[in-house]
Amino acid sequence: MNKESLIETVNLSRYYKDGKVLALDNVCLKIAKGEFLAIKGSSGSGKSTLLHLIGGLDIPTAGEIYFEGQIVSEVYKKRGFRLNNLGFVFQAFYLWPVLNVLENVLLPLMESSLSRQKKLQKAKDIINLVEMNDKISSSVSNLSIGQRQRVAIARALVMDPKLVLADEPTGNLDSKNTENVLSLFKTLNKQRDVTIVMVTHEEKALIFCDRWIQLSDGKLQ
Numbered sequence: 760m761n762k763e764s765l766i767e768t769v770n771l772s773r774y775y776k777d778g779k780v781l782a783l784d785n786v787c788l789k790i791a792k793g794e795f796l797a798i799k800g801s802s803g804s805g806k807s808t809l810l811h812l813i814g815g816l817d818i819p820t821a822g823e824i825y826f827e828g829q830i831v832s833e834v835y836k837k838r839g840f841r842l843n844n845l846g847f848v849f850q851a852f853y854l855w856p857v858l859n860v861l862e863n864v865l866l867p868l869m870e871s872s873l874s875r876q877k878k879l880q881k882a883k884d885i886i887n888l889v890e891m892n893d894k895i896s897s898s899v900s901n902l903s904i905g906q907r908q909r910v911a912i913a914r915a916l917v918m919d920p921k922l923v924l925a926d927e928p929t930g931n932l933d934s935k936n937t938e939n940v941l942s943l944f945k946t947l948n949k950q951r952d953v954t955i956v957m958v959t960h961e962e963k964a965l966i967f968c969d970r971w972i973q974l975s976d977g978k979l980q
């Protein structure tokens with residue numbers, strides 16, 4: 760186990776439908792601390808499956824995943840571990856439409872022991888960083904698609920996670936918003952030293968990343 764790895768997968772496999780679908784096939788992957796990694800591959804190649812396994816949203820059929828050298832099936836069980844260490848960004852945002860920007864970003868802080876003042880400060884700081892401060896009291900349902908994704912990114916980052924997992928975060932965005940989001944990820948990666956793993960179909964996303972890997976039929980190429 761390499762000490763500098765944030766995540767390491769060892770012979771990771773995921774079968775679905777009683778073994779009829781092999782979504783992920785024996786994947787060995789090391790993700791370094793502070794890395795901005797892109798995952799490419801055609802539809803059905805296993806990209807989301809890999810991301811879900813790394814994030815503990817799904818459980819492998821075989822193999823192991825380590826987070827800073829600790830087996831995730833153990834360490835993810837610890838109360839608050841995933842909340843404090845992982846952030847998720849999805850293509851479909853999954854914000855609460857009836858809540859405003861600030862309320863959405865405060866959500867992950869609900870269980871935190873910080874004072875109300877500190878929570879507000881953290882939320883406002885990250886909202887500032889994603890340049891949504893002028894919309895802080897707007898209901899999410901009144902935001903543009905690009906603005907919604909920036910709020911989702913703020914929510915993913917508000918706990919200062921070590922790892923952000925993003926599944927086609929620009930999949931619903933036009934080319935201008937795509938570049939905004941990619942450059943925002945790059946900035947967050949460099950300024951906050953957060954490791955980012957991003958599934959993407961965008962060729963132009965690759966220039967923002969440190970490295971890319973490709974999956975094909977569940978196998979790492």
Ligand SMILES: Nc1ncnc2c1ncn2[C@@H]1O[C@H](COP(=O)(O)OP(=O)(O)OP(=O)(O)O)[C@@H](O)[C@H]1O
Binds near residue numbers: 775782803805808809
């Ligand atoms: N819950 C599930 N039940 C059964 N099969 C599944 C399930 N989730 C994924 N699969 C299958 O596993 C394979 C990999 O799926 P996955 O969603 O990881 O692909 P992907 O690379 O993310 O594709 P896309 O680019 O379309 O999002 C596919 O064949 C898919 O049909």
Ligand SMILES: [Mg+2]
Binds near residue numbers: 806807808926
């Ligand atoms: Mg997918």
